[in-house]
Amino acid sequence: MSGYTAHKGEYLNQAMVDVARIAKITRQLYERQQFAYLLVDHNWSVIEASANLENYGFGDVRVGDDAREAIDFLVGLDSHSTLDLPIVLSPSQNPVHIVLLPEDESLTVVLMDASRDYEQQQLVQQKANENELLLAQQRQLMADLEQTQAALVTKNTELREASRLQSSFLSGVSHEFRTPLAALLGYVDVLGERLLSQSQEESEEQLKVIRRSGRHLLSLVENLLDHGKFDAGEVVLNPQAIDLQGICDEVHAMLHQGAASKQIALEFDTTPTPLPSCLIDDSRLRQIMLNIIGNAIKFTDEGKVQVIAQCADEQFSLRIRDTGMGISKDDMQNVMRPFWQAPKNGKVGTGLGLTITERIVEMMGGQLKIDSELGVGTTVDITIPAPLIELDQPDINSNRAEHIGARRYLLAEDDPDIAALLKLLLVEQGAEVTHVENGQQAIEIAEREEFDVILMDLQMPVLDGYDATKSLRDRGDKTPVLVMTASAIEADRTRAEEVGCDGYLIKPVAVHEVLSLADELLQNQSAV
Amino acid sequence: MQKRKICMVGDFAVGKTSLTQRFVNNSFSEKYLTTIGVKIDNVVVDDTKLIIWDVAGRDSLSPINTNYLSGAAGIVMVADGTRPETVESLHTLAEMVVEKIGQVPCVVAINKYDHNAFKLDDEQQNKLTSQGWDIFKTSALTGDKVPELFQVLNNAIGAVTSVGEEA
Amino acid sequence: MKAESDQVRALRSRYKESLPEKAALVREWHLQETSGGISEAGVDELSSWLHKLAGSAGMYEYQEISDFSRSLMQSMPDLSSQELASRLKKLELLLEGAAK
Numbered sequence: 001m002s003g004y005t006a007h008k009g010e011y012l013n014q015a016m017v018d019v020a021r022i023a024k025i026t027r028q029l030y031e032r033q034q035f036a037y038l039l040v041d042h043n044w045s046v047i048e049a050s051a052n053l054e055n056y057g058f059g060d061v062r063v064g065d066d067a068r069e070a071i072d073f074l075v076g077l078d079s080h081s082t083l084d085l086p087i088v089l090s091p092s093q094n095p096v097h098i099v100l101l102p103e104d105e106s107l108t109v110v111l112m113d114a115s116r117d118y119e120q121q122q123l124v125q126q127k128a129n130e131n132e133l134l135l136a137q138q139r140q141l142m143a144d145l146e147q148t149q150a151a152l153v154t155k156n157t158e159l160r161e162a163s164r165l166q167s168s169f170l171s172g173v174s175h176e177f178r179t180p181l182a183a184l185l186g187y188v189d190v191l192g193e194r195l196l197s198q199s200q201e202e203s204e205e206q207l208k209v210i211r212r213s214g215r216h217l218l219s220l221v222e223n224l225l226d227h228g229k230f231d232a233g234e235v236v237l238n239p240q241a242i243d244l245q246g247i248c249d250e251v252h253a254m255l256h257q258g259a260a261s262k263q264i265a266l267e268f269d270t271t272p273t274p275l276p277s278c279l280i281d282d283s284r285l286r287q288i289m290l291n292i293i294g295n296a297i298k299f300t301d302e303g304k305v306q307v308i309a310q311c312a313d314e315q316f317s318l319r320i321r322d323t324g325m326g327i328s329k330d331d332m333q334n335v336m337r338p339f340w341q342a343p344k345n346g347k348v349g350t351g352l353g354l355t356i357t358e359r360i361v362e363m364m365g366g367q368l369k370i371d372s373e374l375g376v377g378t379t380v381d382i383t384i385p386a387p388l389i390e391l392d393q394p395d396i397n398s399n400r401a402e403h404i405g406a407r408r409y410l411l412a413e414d415d416p417d418i419a420a421l422l423k424l425l426l427v428e429q430g431a432e433v434t435h436v437e438n439g440q441q442a443i444e445i446a447e448r449e450e451f452d453v454i455l456m457d458l459q460m461p462v463l464d465g466y467d468a469t470k471s472l473r474d475r476g477d478k479t480p481v482l483v484m485t486a487s488a489i490e491a492d493r494t495r496a497e498e499v500g501c502d503g504y505l506i507k508p509v510a511v512h513e514v515l516s517l518a519d520e521l522l523q524n525q526s527a528v
Numbered sequence: 529m530q531k532r533k534i535c536m537v538g539d540f541a542v543g544k545t546s547l548t549q550r551f552v553n554n555s556f557s558e559k560y561l562t563t564i565g566v567k568i569d570n571v572v573v574d575d576t577k578l579i580i581w582d583v584a585g586r587d588s589l590s591p592i593n594t595n596y597l598s599g600a601a602g603i604v605m606v607a608d609g610t611r612p613e614t615v616e617s618l619h620t621l622a623e624m625v626v627e628k629i630g631q632v633p634c635v636v637a638i639n640k641y642d643h644n645a646f647k648l649d650d651e652q653q654n655k656l657t658s659q660g661w662d663i664f665k666t667s668a669l670t671g672d673k674v675p676e677l678f679q680v681l682n683n684a685i686g687a688v689t690s691v692g693e694e695a
Numbered sequence: 696m697k698a699e700s701d702q703v704r705a706l707r708s709r710y711k712e713s714l715p716e717k718a719a720l721v722r723e724w725h726l727q728e729t730s731g732g733i734s735e736a737g738v739d740e741l742s743s744w745l746h747k748l749a750g751s752a753g754m755y756e757y758q759e760i761s762d763f764s765r766s767l768m769q770s771m772p773d774l775s776s777q778e779l780a781s782r783l784k785k786l787e788l789l790l791e792g793a794a795k
Contacts, residue, residue, distance in 0.1 A: 068531065072568060072570055072577075072579045073568050075531045075532070075533045075599070076532070076579070076598070076599025076600060076601060077598055077599045078598065081598075083598055084595060085565075085566070085595055085596060086565060086593065087564055087565025087566065088565055088568060089564075089565065089566070089567045089568065091569060095564075095565065114565075118564055118565065121564045121565075122562070122564050125562050125564060125584075125587075125590075126562045128587065129540045129541055129562045129585075129587060132540070132587060133541055133560075136611060140645070
């Protein structure tokens with residue numbers, strides 16, 4: 001107790017010195033205007049404000065006012081809590097360091113100049129943030145680059161796959177050609193050697209193989225040509241009045257043998273029976289049916305292939321159901337791709353049949369759907385718009401000309417080799433042939449003389465076949481014009497039809513083709 | 529006049545200052561100037577003076593000084609639509625805000641919508657809306673959706689305070 | 696099968712005799728293509744000649760020549776100079792082979 005008393009004066013003295021020193025420092029700071037202060041009660045009513053508060057932009061703070069009215073940054077703050085706000089910028093003011101120091105009855109708000117801190121931090125932080133942004137940009141660029149690279153790799157893989165498909169197609173198709181060709185040539189040799197020695201049945205059997213092989217090759221080539229034509233946009237539909245039942249019967253007859261030889265049943269079920277006549281491109285419809293039903297037979301080793309053909313509401317629908325090997329889910333995505341063939345199915349082909357069929361069906365405004373289960377079978381549903389029509393059935397045999405060779409032909413052909421041979425072959429069939437070397441001569445002679453049929457080459461000097469035909473038609477000459485050309489391009493055919501040609505033959509032409517087509521044209525003409 | 533404190537928070541360089549300046553002064557600067565501390569501005573919306581605290585963005589070195597958030601009546605969380613990581617950041621930012629000042633009305637601006645690298649996938653968007661936040665695809669450059677952003681926040685604050693007491 | 700008449704046979708041998716001449720013509724085109732390229736007019740001429748060859752060779756049962764010249768004629772616009780030259784060479788060989 002006495003110790004405390006003894007030292008009391010000393011402690012007080014020391015405290016006084018401290019307070020005085022703090023007061024001095026504070027005054028010095030204040031005098032140098034390095035801080036300002038505001039004293040408020042807990043309801044923000046101003047008790048006291050340092051005179052230099054206006055240097056901080058708060059000149060109109062008066063005792064008794066609500067401090068929050070004059071000073072925005074106080075809005076929302078708690079007058080009972082200590083708060084340190086190191087750098088605060090208000091519009092048109094220097095950065096300040098604000099500290100809230102609450103006491104029992106009041107709150108002191110101290111404002112200190114923070115310009116130096118602000119400037120230093122601004123420099124460092126600006127640089128750091130800009131660096132980081134650059135890094136982020138760089139990362140983004142790298143990611144973009146990687147993405148582009150990945151896309152290129154994918155594209156490359158796709159291209160390689162396409163190229164692989166083409167190659168495997170080439171080897172597949174070569175194989176496909178070789179087998180029937182070998183059979184064909186082999187039997188031709190056999191026939192040639194034994195023509196005299198073997199029985200007629202044997203010869204007929206060998207002829208059948210030759211014919212079958214030939215047809216197969218032909219269908220392959222046709223598929224290939226069709227695919228090319230689709231790619232070149234050269235396929236045009238040619239809807240005609242056809243007898244649906246007739247087509248179905250015909251297709252059945254064509255495929256029945258193939259199914260029987262594999263000991264599977266091929267059932268045709270048509271509703272109504274007979275199916276009506278309607279407007280459809282018959283050759284394309286036949287192609288669709290042969291492709292799909294042919295495939296079903298090809299991929300079915302036991303059981304049956306069922307074809308349900310219905311015609312209702314001007315729609316022709318076909319359902320082809322088989323009990324074959326079926327298609328796996330993975331393969332299903334590929335079946336429509338050109339040149340694709342199921343791996344290891346043991347069947348060969350061009351891988352084009354289905355692609356072409358789908359494109360034809362689409363072109364006809366129809367739909368093709370495949371539903372399949374591996375090991376159970378496949379069902380293909382096809383619907384094609386089929387406008388109904390009345391079909392007259394003229395007896396085409398009644399008017400058949402008796403002497404199909406005895407006709408007068410005008411042959412317009414500039415190639416002497418072709419002209420000489422064709423003329424000779426026609427004459428040998430009993431025809432009369434007048435040969436001219438260009439379209440102009442053809443027009444001139446057609447004005448003077450009458451012909452049954454004009455055989456017109458398309459590419460000729462002076463006046464070509466198109467212009468010559470057009471000119472003939474313009475003059476009212478209705479003589480059937482049968483065009484012969486070495487071009488297999490559909491556009492040429494279309495153009496020829498537009499100028500008024502009646503028939504179209506692709507060179508090399510066989511004389512019997514000329515004769516039968518000429519005959520058909522004349523039949524049609526006399527029927528009109 | 530009634531006054532409300534709202535805070536702009538988000539990662540650095542997402543456009544907090546640009547959105548504020550677009551809204552307050554209808555101006556835009558291409559130049560990037562990083563904010564230090566907090567910049568205070570104000571604007572009047574529907575007879576209410578909004579005191580906008582544009583708080584320095586978070587970066588890898590410095591966290592946000594949450595002292596600046598004290599007493600905020602609403603929060604605008606901002607991300608950069610061309611930097612997906614800044615969108616992800618919103619979730620941790622939100623936790624930080626709640627920890628400091630509790631639940632207050634909050635809107636989200638995914639900024640730089642004018643930029644061709646802007647991307648906000650469904651997953652990100654769903655994750656944000658599942659927090660109950662209104663999402664605005666804003667452009668401080670064009671001003672697109674900027675007034676809506678602040679208007680919706682102000683309305684939300686109004687709805688909350690009319691039930692409780694006005695500060 | 697019907698026997699071929701003497702006249703037809705005579706035409707066929709005449710055609711066959713013309714094949715070396717045709718091969719020489721193709722050789723000439725091949726040379727042009729490899730030494731600076733066939734002129735634009737020359738290309739038209741060649742195309743039209745191939746068109747005729749496709750027709751006549753087929754008529755005289757030189758199917759391969761016919762098919763080849765037809766496909767060459769149709770693909771000509773898409774061929775590079777090198778491809779065209781190599782196909783002309785092939786055609787020349789085909790014609791020479793058939794002439795034997």
